[in-house]
Amino acid sequence: MEYLLEIKNLKTHFNTKEGIVKAVNGISYGLKKGETVSIVGESGSGKSVSVLSIMRLLPPYAKINGEIIFKGENLLTYDDKKMRKIRGNNISMIFQDPMSSLNPTIKIGQQIMEPLLWHHKVSKNEARHKTIQILTEVGIPSAKERFHQYPFEFSGGMRQRVMIAMALISEPDLLIADEPTTSLDVTVQAQILQLIRKIQEKRGTSVILITHNLAVATMVSDYIIVMYGGRIVEKATTEEFLKKPLHPYTLGLLNSIPILKSKKSLNTIPGQPPNLRELEEVGCPFAKRCGKKMSRCEEENPPRIELSDTHIVYCWLYE
Amino acid sequence: MAEIILQVENVKKYFKVGKKDLKAVDGVSFNLEKHRSLGIVGESGSGKSTLARLILGLIPPTEGDVKLLGKSVFKVTKSENYHLRRQVQMVFQNPYLSLFPHMTIGKNIEEPLRLHNIGTKQTRKSIVLNLMEQVGIPHYYYNSFPHELSGGQQQRVAIARALALEPQLIIFDEPVSSLDVSIQAQILNLLLELKKEKNLSYIFIAHDLAVVEYVSDLIAVMYLGVLVEFAQTEDLLNEPLHPYTQTLLKSVPVIGGEILNITISGEIPSPLNPPSGCPFHPRCSYKKEICTKEKPILKEIKEGHSIACHLY
Numbered sequence A: 001m002e003y004l005l006e007i008k009n010l011k012t013h014f015n016t017k018e019g020i021v022k023a024v025n026g027i028s029y030g031l032k033k034g035e036t037v038s039i040v041g042e043s044g045s046g047k048s049v050s051v052l053s054i055m056r057l058l059p060p061y062a063k064i065n066g067e068i069i070f071k072g073e074n075l076l077t078y079d080d081k082k083m084r085k086i087r088g089n090n091i092s093m094i095f096q097d098p099m100s101s102l103n104p105t106i107k108i109g110q111q112i113m114e115p116l117l118w119h120h121k122v123s124k125n126e127a128r129h130k131t132i133q134i135l136t137e138v139g140i141p142s143a144k145e146r147f148h149q150y151p152f153e154f155s156g157g158m159r160q161r162v163m164i165a166m167a168l169i170s171e172p173d174l175l176i177a178d179e180p181t182t183s184l185d186v187t188v189q190a191q192i193l194q195l196i197r198k199i200q201e202k203r204g205t206s207v208i209l210i211t212h213n214l215a216v217a218t219m220v221s222d223y224i225i226v227m228y229g230g231r232i233v234e235k236a237t238t239e240e241f242l243k244k245p246l247h248p249y250t251l252g253l254l255n256s257i258p259i260l261k262s263k264k265s266l267n268t269i270p271g272q273p274p275n276l277r278e279l280e281e282v283g284c285p286f287a288k289r290c291g292k293k294m295s296r297c298e299e300e301n302p303p304r305i306e307l308s309d310t311h312i313v314y315c316w317l318y319e
Numbered sequence B: 001m002a003e004i005i006l007q008v009e010n011v012k013k014y015f016k017v018g019k020k021d022l023k024a025v026d027g028v029s030f031n032l033e034k035h036r037s038l039g040i041v042g043e044s045g046s047g048k049s050t051l052a053r054l055i056l057g058l059i060p061p062t063e064g065d066v067k068l069l070g071k072s073v074f075k076v077t078k079s080e081n082y083h084l085r086r087q088v089q090m091v092f093q094n095p096y097l098s099l100f101p102h103m104t105i106g107k108n109i110e111e112p113l114r115l116h117n118i119g120t121k122q123t124r125k126s127i128v129l130n131l132m133e134q135v136g137i138p139h140y141y142y143n144s145f146p147h148e149l150s151g152g153q154q155q156r157v158a159i160a161r162a163l164a165l166e167p168q169l170i171i172f173d174e175p176v177s178s179l180d181v182s183i184q185a186q187i188l189n190l191l192l193e194l195k196k197e198k199n200l201s202y203i204f205i206a207h208d209l210a211v212v213e214y215v216s217d218l219i220a221v222m223y224l225g226v227l228v229e230f231a232q233t234e235d236l237l238n239e240p241l242h243p244y245t246q247t248l249l250k251s252v253p254v255i256g257g258e259i260l261n262i263t264i265s266g267e268i269p270s271p272l273n274p275p276s277g278c279p280f281h282p283r284c285s286y287k288k289e290i291c292t293k294e295k296p297i298l299k300e301i302k303e304g305h306s307i308a309c310h311l312y
């Protein structure tokens, strides 16, 4: 089957006064219709920037290179006007920070209806009806009354559900969800994940999920991508990821997870995350913190090791 | 008996929404002893952050009282308030929003000291460097700006700032939700250390039960503005009594697990239109006639284990 989305050698750098921030440094992956991929990894490893590059929602001083092929066309060749047609229509995004992505001065209902009115040209009445329905579906009680409220009158978790409603209302081909359930209690989290899956089954929506919760990642996705220092360090099907995680950073992450009633103390990964301004062009970004570092790790780029068609790790250990 | 640092006495907070009252916190009571840590879990919108703001005296209650070291946080004189402010601090979910973006890391941590006229410029600097060490931020970040630090480092700075005035109590409102698990582990270990070394008491609000378990001696479960269960961490996890707590525990995501078809049926209730009787009854599979009529009150049914449920 063809890819709905194919990212080829994506690099996103920010030209700031203090130097170039190399946020994303050559990542590639593909996503077919109906598939879900989860991206996990270090805070600051470029997860959000990589998807904001797809959406082209970055400031002008961001330089995006590579190819982003969506339905056969390279989105990087699109101008702003064409991108606006894609956003919120073919591709929707649920943002990490619900407060700053909701307009504080516009009523919730109005904000959710906006993409519908803007792209689909349904009647206002239909839009309102659909909005109340989707608000109820994402678990906002008293949706009819809440429709007329402002963002500050919602709790953090409820604002997040509003964001989810907003992203789903236009029934996109691709849903990008950046930490969509972090601020929700686990029962609602499970409901939202079910909801996303239901919509996915009904409409064949593909999903990119960014999450810090590895358990959630393994529960919902077909593939898992682990990022560190702007690069992909490991990519596998969820099954392969569960059976045979390989990269030392992946293993470090797995060891840092608290497990209910296990009474184990948590291991941390020693050292600090890399400074993206001082990131070397060559060498493994994780080398400085890696317990298994060899001399070549800092001198040469790690090789791309294919353990299967779908399991790829970038690490000298598995050469 | 251990000294009690915090007394929450039937505190309520109603917000006006249109003509209706939104009962964000609807009668919460508990005591916290010194040097203990309390985790608060509960669904989003159940009033956890509002309760935190009440405890800090940031918003006036509709009813009830909160006493910190025996003194009401709402009925204090200006000078007492000044003193009280030093005793309790808060750390928020988003470290970037809680730090001043145009101030260096050093100045950010120093700010509360300056506001309280503590020390001289020189001594304050050494206090700040000391705090940075405690939370594991290298000294060379002293002159950096918040945006140059990772989320986890920023959160450490926020914690250093909260520690600056040597408070007795810190409230953490989802402090690790946005951090990756390895940084989360660092912060959680840091909290355990601070608790041991500084005899700190804290309240830790979070959604991840495993995280809450790791750092809390006690756990309180909130639902629609009230406490539905309150117990020692071990008791609560090994023997959850309230049906909502049981559902919470069943819904915890596990590596390689399946998304549960959450058994919670019925609509999630709204604090604007709270159900009659027990707030959980529309979603409860054990509901009886009485549950739709009478609101259960929080009762201690075993030593140190209280629940609000008609089943017991």
Ligand SMILES: Nc1ncnc2c1ncn2[C@@H]1O[C@H](COP(=O)(O)OP(=O)(O)OP(=O)(O)O)[C@@H](O)[C@H]1O
Pocket: A014, A016, A021, A022, A023, A041, A042, A043, A044, A045, A046, A047, A048, A049, A050, A059, A096, A276, B147, B151, B178, B179, B180
């Ligand atoms: N507009 C910007 N200007 C300069 N640097 C930026 C900008 N946006 C992001 N960055 C930097 O790019 C890097 C990657 O950030 P990104 O937000 O993608 O991380 P992330 O993996 O999503 O982290 P988290 O898990 O904390 O959300 C970070 O070092 C960040 O500071």
Ligand SMILES: Nc1ncnc2c1ncn2[C@@H]1O[C@H](COP(=O)(O)OP(=O)(O)OP(=O)(O)O)[C@@H](O)[C@H]1O
Pocket: A152, A153, A154, A155, A156, A157, A158, A183, B015, B016, B017, B022, B023, B024, B042, B043, B044, B045, B046, B047, B048, B049, B050, B051, B271
């Ligand atoms: N200033 C306000 N005006 C009106 N309603 C408010 C205000 N602040 C909070 N609320 C409402 O009070 C209720 C409790 O909100 P609160 O933020 O305390 O919940 P929470 O338990 O912290 O939720 P979350 O887990 O999502 O952070 C929610 O229904 C919210 O919409």
Ligand SMILES: [Mg+2]
Pocket: A047, A048, A049, A096, A178
């Ligand atoms: Mg991010």
Ligand SMILES: [Mg+2]
Pocket: A155, A156, B048, B049, B050, B173
């Ligand atoms: Mg909150």
